[in-house]
Amino acid sequence: MKRRVLPIIILVLIVVLGGIFYYRYYFVFGEGTKAGTMNYFVKKGYIFKTYEGRLIQSGIRSQTQGNISSNEFMFSVTDPKVADKLNHSAGAMLELHYKEYIHTLPWRGVSNFVVDSVMSVTPVAPTAP
Numbered sequence: 419m420k421r422r423v424l425p426i427i428i429l430v431l432i433v434v435l436g437g438i439f440y441y442r443y444y445f446v447f448g449e450g451t452k453a454g455t456m457n458y459f460v461k462k463g464y465i466f467k468t469y470e471g472r473l474i475q476s477g478i479r480s481q482t483q484g485n486i487s488s489n490e491f492m493f494s495v496t497d498p499k500v501a502d503k504l505n506h507s508a509g510a511m512l513e514l515h516y517k518e519y520i521h522t523l524p525w526r527g528v529s530n531f532v533v534d535s536v537m538s539v540t541p542v543a544p545t546a547p
Contacts, residue, residue, distance in 0.1 A: 441520070447530075448518040451537060452491045456512055459504050468527040469495035471504060473512065494527020496534075503536050511540040 454475035461469050473491040493516060495501045504512075515535045522530060 443519065443521055443523055445520060446517045447520050449516060450518075451513055451515050452493075453511065453513045454489075454491065455542065456504065456508055456510070457490070459501075459508065461501070463524075466525045468525070469501040469504075470527060470529065471495065471533070473514065491531070492529050493531040493533045494522075494529040496526055496532055500533060500536060503539075504533075507536070507539045509542060511542055513537040513539075 452473055452475065454473040457472040457474045459469065459471040461467050471493050473493065475489040475491060493514070495504065513536070514533045515537050516531045516533045519526075519530050519532065522528060526532060
């Protein structure tokens with residue numbers, strides 16, 4: 419009887435720990451789109467080289483004073499094809515699709531928000547001084 423109980427307890431423990439690990443690191447908590455102008459995009463890291471970027475969303479209204487301010491959306495990219503497209507879209511108005519995870523993984527980037535596709539790229543016309 420005891421010989422059957424111990425393997426069952428170990429198996430249940432492994433399944434529960436696996437479920438917790440999946441929930442913390444691979445469960446997609448939310449997904450959506452963000453639009454704005456890309457401020458910077460870089461590949462960096464000590465061991466795991468990841469793509470990191472910042473999108474500036476303009477026209478976000480502050481609720482306290484009524485001033486228009488900018489809002490930054492910091493994100494990571496895991497797909498090299500998406501990273502290449504973003505590298506060639508600096509300064510353009512972008513619409514990005516992202517997935518939000520509960521926690522980060524070193525090989526996925528430093529942000530909980532991982533961009534998985536570029537929905538649209540609109541070049542910004544330069545303004546005259």
